[in-house]
Amino acid sequence: MTDTAAGRRIHDLRHTAACLWLAKGVDPVTVQAWLGHASIATTNIYLHHLGTSADRAGLARLNEPGCAGGARTEGAAE
Template sequence: MNRLFDAVKGDPIELAVLLAAFYGLRRSEVVGLKWDAIDFKNKTITIQHTVIETSVEGKLIIVEKDRTKNKSSHRSLPLVAAFEELLLRIKKQQEQDRYLYKDSYCTDYLDYIYLDKLGHRIKPGYIMQLFPIVLSRHNLRRIRYHDLRHSCASLLLANGVSMKEIQAWLGHSDFSTTANIYAHLDVSTKITSAHAMSECLQL
């Protein structure tokens, strides 16, 4: 996993990879993350808004929802120091981009976190297109972007976190979903802690 973190450092897909691998966020949750979901004072990140692509009469459209996949998907997670630093860096970069590009900068998505240089919100499909390219470019094993969510669960389970807690962390609607997916994982592999995970990101 460290090789992947090193590969995406500074790349436009960095935020998407880290949010999926550490927090287990779905693609729609990554793209839909807003600044008001980040509580820097109480050190929490709340998953409450999603952005998805869907086809309507053969045309691909973007749908924004002030709700998650299910009730359980609406969740608050601890904002670890490494991610707080990354988010503050992103906020500063966005301010610089807005000043640099002036009238060319899109102001429609100022409340969103995951934007490109010109202020346009990153589309869900962009992540799916870029992720395999990044893997190939760095000679990394080909995996699906969604597999990062599974990696998150694997690390939590190996670290002694219970299935019930993993259910809450990933936002699964019921316990059986979590148990059916992750019951086969090897719990003998130990890592230091979830906070040690954030340190190894070396953001």
């Protein structure tokens, strides 16, 4: 296997790219073609990184300004 900086492998970069594409709404069949997977089942392995709709809703709620653990609003005390 070919290592890159910090011990990362080329496969790690492919994995990250696939997860980011899927998270941004690229169709899984398109990602399958880009990665050269013979089976959509192989591409679907990356879908588990997206979480469920409940996961996304919970994270969105936590990231609302003023919510515990949420994003800091401009001018907030440090």
